[in-house]
Amino acid sequence: MKTRRAYQLLDTFAHADAIGNNVLDIDEILQRAGWETGIYCVSTAGVKQTKIALPYSELGKVVDKGPGLLIFHHSTNTELLGFLEKKEFVGLKKLLVYHNITPGEFVRPFDHKQADKWDAERKRLKKIVKLFDYVIADSEFNLMDLGLKPGMKATVVPLVANAVFRGEKTKKTSRKFTRNKNKILYVGRIAPNKKIENLIKTFVVYRDLFNKEAKLEIVGNFAPESRYFCYLCNLIDKVGNDGIRFCGRLSEDELIQKYMEAGVFLILSEHEGFGVIVLEACHFGTPVVFLRNTALRETMGKAGVGASKFNPLFLASILDRLKKDKQWRNCLVKEQKKRLAFFNPKKTERDFLSVVNKLL
Amino acid sequence: MKLNEVRNIPPTGCDVKKIMREVKSKAQAKAGEYKEYLEKLSKNKIDPVLDVEFLGDGWGEIRHIGNRAGRKAGKTFSFWADASDSCGLLFDLFCKKKTKIRIKTESGKSLGQIVAQGDRRVKILWPKNYSGRKGEEIVVEIDDSEGLVVYGIWLFSDQVLGGEELNQMQGALDFIRQEIKVLEWHQDPRCLLPKDTRLFFVKNSIFKMINSFVAPQVAFNGYCVKLLREQSKINEKLLEYIELATILSGDKD
Numbered sequence: 001m002k003t004r005r006a007y008q009l010l011d012t013f014a015h016a017d018a019i020g021n022n023v024l025d026i027d028e029i030l031q032r033a034g035w036e037t038g039i040y041c042v043s044t045a046g047v048k049q050t051k052i053a054l055p056y057s058e059l060g061k062v063v064d065k066g067p068g069l070l071i072f073h074h075s076t077n078t079e080l081l082g083f084l085e086k087k088e089f090v091g092l093k094k095l096l097v098y099h100n101i102t103p104g105e106f107v108r109p110f111d112h113k114q115a116d117k118w119d120a121e122r123k124r125l126k127k128i129v130k131l132f133d134y135v136i137a138d139s140e141f142n143l144m145d146l147g148l149k150p151g152m153k154a155t156v157v158p159l160v161a162n163a164v165f166r167g168e169k170t171k172k173t174s175r176k177f178t179r180n181k182n183k184i185l186y187v188g189r190i191a192p193n194k195k196i197e198n199l200i201k202t203f204v205v206y207r208d209l210f211n212k213e214a215k216l217e218i219v220g221n222f223a224p225e226s227r228y229f230c231y232l233c234n235l236i237d238k239v240g241n242d243g244i245r246f247c248g249r250l251s252e253d254e255l256i257q258k259y260m261e262a263g264v265f266l267i268l269s270e271h272e273g274f275g276v277i278v279l280e281a282c283h284f285g286t287p288v289v290f291l292r293n294t295a296l297r298e299t300m301g302k303a304g305v306g307a308s309k310f311n312p313l314f315l316a317s318i319l320d321r322l323k324k325d326k327q328w329r330n331c332l333v334k335e336q337k338k339r340l341a342f343f344n345p346k347k348t349e350r351d352f353l354s355v356v357n358k359l360l
Numbered sequence: 361m362k363l364n365e366v367r368n369i370p371p372t373g374c375d376v377k378k379i380m381r382e383v384k385s386k387a388q389a390k391a392g393e394y395k396e397y398l399e400k401l402s403k404n405k406i407d408p409v410l411d412v413e414f415l416g417d418g419w420g421e422i423r424h425i426g427n428r429a430g431r432k433a434g435k436t437f438s439f440w441a442d443a444s445d446s447c448g449l450l451f452d453l454f455c456k457k458k459t460k461i462r463i464k465t466e467s468g469k470s471l472g473q474i475v476a477q478g479d480r481r482v483k484i485l486w487p488k489n490y491s492g493r494k495g496e497e498i499v500v501e502i503d504d505s506e507g508l509v510v511y512g513i514w515l516f517s518d519q520v521l522g523g524e525e526l527n528q529m530q531g532a533l534d535f536i537r538q539e540i541k542v543l544e545w546h547q548d549p550r551c552l553l554p555k556d557t558r559l560f561f562v563k564n565s566i567f568k569m570i571n572s573f574v575a576p577q578v579a580f581n582g583y584c585v586k587l588l589r590e591q592s593k594i595n596e597k598l599l600e601y602i603e604l605a606t607i608l609s610g611d612k613d
Contacts, residue, residue: 208397209390239401313394317387321379331374 004360005036007063007092009080010073013053014045016252018276019075019099021163024052026071026097029349030356038062042080056080068092069360074128075099077121084131093359096132099160100142100273100295101125106193110227134359136352138274141295157351158299161343164279177260181323182213185262185286187255190222190229190246193271197235198310202268204239206316211323215243216266219250219258259284264322267296268310275299279343282336287322287329289315303339304332437500438466448485449498452591454478454584466497479587533595540588 008027014020027037039053070092072084084094101122104115126147129135135154137143148154184203188194196218203216222229236244250258259265265281265288272294279299281288288304290296297306305318322329449471453461458477463484464470471484 205394205397209393311387313390314384314387317383317390320386321383325379328374328379 003036004034005068006030006038006071006356007059007068008037008039008071008073009041009056009059009084010039011042011076011078011080012045013039013041013043016249017045018160018163018274019073021276022097022099022160023073025159025162026352029352033353042078056083060086063089063092067360069095069356071095071097072132073097073099074101076101077117081124081128081131093134094132095356095359096129096135097159098135098137098142098146100138100145100271102191102193102271106271107191107228110192110231134355136355139295139298141298142273155351155355157348157355158274158343159348159352160274160276161279162345162348163276164283164340164343165345177257179263180215180261181263182211182215183262184214184216184264184266184319185219185258185281186217186266187219187258187277187280188267188269189220190218190232192228194267194269195310196228196232198268198312199266200232200235200239200244202266202310202312202315202319203244205312206319207243209313210316210320213243214319215245217245217247217258217262219247219255221249222246256284259286262286264289264319266315266319267291268315269294269296270310272296272299278304279340282340285333285337287332288336289318289322300336301339301342303336438497439500448483450481450483451500452479452481453500454587455480456580462501464499464501466499471498530599533592533599536588536592536595540585540592 006026008023010019010023013023023039027039030037038059040056040059041053042056044053068091070084070089072080072094074096075098101118103122104117104119106115107118108115122145125145129146129148133153135143135146135148136157136159137146137148137154138156138158138160140150140156143149143154143156146154150156184206186196186199190196199216199218203214207214207216247258259281262281263286265278265286267275267278267288267290269275270291270293275290275294275296278288278290278296282303288300290300290304290306291310292306292308300306305322307315307318322332453476455461455476455478458475460473460475461482462470462473463482471487474480474482476482
């Protein structure tokens with residue numbers, strides 16, 4: 001039987017990133033199923049990735065005329081789309097894995113050039129879909145961006161969730177940490193669509209009106225010189241910095257410790273394509289409070305506490321109740337564990353393989 | 361405990377609806393304290409005029425004015441302007457006091473300075489030797505930042521008004537409509553009080569207590585509402601005219 005080949009192509013292959021992890025998962029799944037695989041990208045971020053991935057210009061050289069599958073991960077404006085239209089790839093079946101592109105409106109006040117680029121890319125999405133034989137998205141929310149519904153040469157396979165179940169994170173949960181109910185945790189990029197300012201506003205209302213001991217820990221990479229970070233610093237200057245801490249990027253060990261020590265995981269992002277981090281919080285038994293107007297609604301289902309709109313006082317009241325009501329906390333943790341089971345990696349793996357097997 | 365006594369065993373699950381009802385009532389009970397807290401913050405640290413949004417549910421320094429993002433930081437108000445395909449800039453501002461205003465680009469090139477009081481439309485033509493960069497930031501530097509409102513920014517070009525200008529005008533009009541709604545809402549701060557306690561608060565001392573802070577704001581917001589209504593009427597007429605002119609010229613772009 002002839003070996004089947006799959007080439008994964010993406011813009012930036014970053015270490016400890018949801019999309020990077022997703023690429024690694026797909027690579028592993030396909031290799032287990034007997035495929036020959038390769039990862040190609042425009043740039044890499046992180047030592048491990050440079051060893052695993054090759055520059056995308058190399059792809060043209062390795063593609064032979066036999067059957068093959070080109071898996072393209074789309075999440076930002078990229079030069080790769082022009083590259084995909086090249087002659088060498090005409091014989092390949094093409095699969096689009098769409099992870100969502102943030103609408104420019106969120107970033108416009110801070111970086112109008114980036115906003116223009118993202119908006120232009122989002123406008124092209126419906127045209128881009130035509131380049132591909134099939135589309136996989138992490139959520140229905142993402143499929144809607146492409147103007148597709150499940151069944152219309154597209155399906156939802158939340159493979160990104162598999163990262164939560166990967167080796168190290170699962171093993172280390174046996175370690176014990178004492179939960180500090182005063183600690184509120186956020187993990188993720190410090191980006192305008194994540195609405196960190198709303199997180200800070202909610203926290204200060206909680207700190208000043210409900211719990212003087214409260215602490216907010218914001219874990220995630222940030223650029224200290226960026227406009228958005230300066231804006232956040234100005235806001236913190238105004239409202240007082242007691243209890244607010246930017247932790248930056250942490251190692252996996254430190255991150256697990258943060259999850260296991262936190263009383264609540266609070267995320268007020270106004271644009272999320274899937275939200276792996278909330279599942280990580282579920283995995284470590286931390287109650288999640290989130291806004292329901294994003295794909296988080298789909299990811300969390302009935303689990304967690306979902307507020308329909310941003311209202312600092314109401315959210316602070318929820319945090320207060322969560323701190324005091326042990327029974328509710330336990331119920332939430334149980335419900336979240338159930339939800340986590342819904343993203344069974346074996347099931348998503350089966351779904352993914354059935355798509356690629358149909359294609360080739 | 362007696363053997364035959366019935367024990368009320370709590371169910372293993374949680375009544376989420378009940379919990380949320382209780383959370384809401386707790387939030388309502390804190391509403392008065394919350395308003396006072398926000399007012400205290402706004403008095404000391406946040407500009408009550410520019411940060412109108414603050415009085416609603418949070419804080420905000422980034423404003424969208426006529427489809428352009430502007431932000432105020434300290435004594436400067438800045439926004440991005442595309443100088444590469446325009447010949448000048450027009451913006452409307454309101455100053456409470458007599459204020460010296462300097463306008464410059466982000467690279468520090470001066471575009472002019474004026475002394476303004478009250479309502480003022482500022483028109484700036486790009487200097488002849490100025491090759492504006494796309495998306496350059498324009499900085500409005502003011503001597504006294506209190507009570508400055510920049511409420512309309514337009515770029516204008518030598519070209520005949522067309523579809524793009526129409527879109528810009530539509531954007532400006534939408535912004536003004538929104539702004540009127542916000543200001544009307546904030547014109548009378550009693551609207552912000554909970555329905556059931558409104559009368560109680562109005563009749564009693566709490567409202568009197570905050571009246572010194574609220575009264576100038578009410579007057580100022582009232583003025584802004586009038587101003588914006590006028591602006592809105594003018595814009596609507598202009599839009600009708602542009603639409604008509606576009607149809608007559610056969611240019612549907």
